[in-house]
Amino acid sequence: QSALTQPPSASGSPGQSVTISCTGSSADVGGYDYVSWYQQHPGKAPKLIISEVNKRPSGVPHRFSGSKSGNTASLTVSGLQAEDEADYYCTSYAGSNNLVFGGGTKLTVL
């Protein structure tokens, strides 16, 4: 069982926006602004798309954005494209040099 809770699936049509949630506790998501999001296409390694809640590394499209409210972090993908279909994982720093993962969300572009 993952420490962070994500919905198993999400979907949207091309051009639409989709938001994926990542719920933890005050010991992880709620306690630190160190939530990251990773995109993983089938058979590939994860790729960093959001760090420290809402920072987008160089090269990541602007349609990916992150936010946090209380113990829940969110990833929003705006202007969905076919290539955004992938699995998405959140992570959070959990104190004491520990990192926890979410269970992952499969995003389907309809």
Next chain:
Amino acid sequence: QVQLQESGPGLVKPSETLSLTCSVSGGYISTYYWGWIRQPAGKGLQWFGRIYASGSTNYNPSLKSRVTMSVDTSKNQVSLTLNSVTAADTAVYYCARFSRDYYFTMDVWGQGTTVTVSS
């Protein structure tokens, strides 16, 4: 551009020890933390821990009793050892670099290596 390449035995017998190596090219391992993550087929990601170039480690508390990480700066490699393996340890194992720009964030990943635990 830094690249990571995991390598290992592929097949390990139950109760034995799994040893994996991550070779870093295009950059030096010094001044970075390096982590290990695994993913059972069709399942989510699990963090093992990370090691600094100096050898300082942070381990996932749930796996700490079976995990050892080490670093060889002369070879630009980091290693993972997992003892007393069972079928539940069958997974794709990734190594990753921890960013110096973003806290506890993995910004470069290897392609992964598949490990099967079976007799």
